[in-house]
Amino acid sequence: MSRPNARVYRATKRNIAFLAQRLRAGELVAVPTETVYGLAANGFDARACAKIFKAKGRPAEDPLIVHIHAWSQVETICHVNEAVKRLAKAFWPGPLTLVLPKKPVIPDLVTAGRDSVAVRMPAHPAFRRLLKATGVPLAAPSANPFGYVSPTTVQHVIDGLGAKIRYILDGGPARIGLESTIVDLRDPARAAVLRPGFITAAQIAHVLRLRVRPEVRARPETDQSPPDLRTSGIPGIRRARGALAPGQLARHYSPRTRVHLHARLELPARPDPRHAYLLMRKPGGRVGRNVFWLDPRGDLRGAARRLFAMLRRLDGGRFDVIHAELACGTGLAHAINDRLRRAAAR
Numbered sequence: 001m002s003r004p005n006a007r008v009y010r011a012t013k014r015n016i017a018f019l020a021q022r023l024r025a026g027e028l029v030a031v032p033t034e035t036v037y038g039l040a041a042n043g044f045d046a047r048a049c050a051k052i053f054k055a056k057g058r059p060a061e062d063p064l065i066v067h068i069h070a071w072s073q074v075e076t077i078c079h080v081n082e083a084v085k086r087l088a089k090a091f092w093p094g095p096l097t098l099v100l101p102k103k104p105v106i107p108d109l110v111t112a113g114r115d116s117v118a119v120r121m122p123a124h125p126a127f128r129r130l131l132k133a134t135g136v137p138l139a140a141p142s143a144n145p146f147g148y149v150s151p152t153t154v155q156h157v158i159d160g161l162g163a164k165i166r167y168i169l170d171g172g173p174a175r176i177g178l179e180s181t182i183v184d185l186r187d188p189a190r191a192a193v194l195r196p197g198f199i200t201a202a203q204i205a206h207v208l209r210l211r212v213r214p215e216v217r218a219r220p221e222t223d224q225s226p227p228d229l230r231t232s233g234i235p236g237i238r239r240a241r242g243a244l245a246p247g248q249l250a251r252h253y254s255p256r257t258r259v260h261l262h263a264r265l266e267l268p269a270r271p272d273p274r275h276a277y278l279l280m281r282k283p284g285g286r287v288g289r290n291v292f293w294l295d296p297r298g299d300l301r302g303a304a305r306r307l308f309a310m311l312r313r314l315d316g317g318r319f320d321v322i323h324a325e326l327a328c329g330t331g332l333a334h335a336i337n338d339r340l341r342r343a344a345a346r
Helices: 013-024 046-056 071-077 082-091 125-134 154-161 201-208 300-315 332-344
Strands: 007-009 029-031 038-042 065-067 096-101 116-120 167-169 181-184 192-195 258-262 275-281 291-295 321-325
Touching (some): 013 029, 071 116, 082 201, 154 167, 291 300, 321 332
Parallel strands (some): 007 167, 065 116, 275 321
Antiparallel strands (some): 029 038, 096 116
């Protein structure tokens, strides 16, 4: 294993200024967000963004999310509509990404050749300070090797990319633990949730006062062609080679250990020591060393916050199989189950 190159920086004024200078110079910086840690580059600099794809081993067909710190930046990189303003007022800064028609200032590499761009205004205070100090939007996917479990701590970033990057801004453990909700708003009359997250489809529908189309399912992994790329009817939106937004692959957020899903996970009388059992809540009575849970009481927010960290822990436990229980309900349960199903896809 390569020796880590990365140095960790606390979010001091001096360090923020230094990392902002590095970003403006075309370097990569791993950054904390309220969702997961990201790997950031200057969103206007195609060469800098190309380093993200190289460090992660990310295919060019998978677009990046562009992060901004102020509304004034939104109108410089994309075309907005009234629906965007309503959702931004309700949920920004926060874990919501909007897909909108882009302006030429954003390189095609960032958007996988599409005429649309995914935009988010994050809420993490350290990242917001860095965005403001840098003065440009920052393109950033999750800070991990492509397809692997997303990082929610600095140590996760070091474990995955420590030998390939030089700078990590420490913002503590991620508060939410799941990637942002992504909504296609190119045509506000046909809003669609592309990736579920902490902000639910019901909340989005309430703000927009319209019916939000169901979450888009990725094609089976036997079909590696991109999803349906038909236009929304807005002039300038055309067919393209890449996905509309990140997080659309059937297999993603995946540990190396096989994952088997269960609607309800009943522990066997004698759990196989080669198998790990991951429950939504702590079971009653005595349990074996290979029995784990996401939240003692089954709280969905706690479960979401710990999901990726637990998958990483179990992946390092030398188990043959991880048996994981799906969450019950809608809303955040849907987002948790989306990540589990992608982690289990073969």
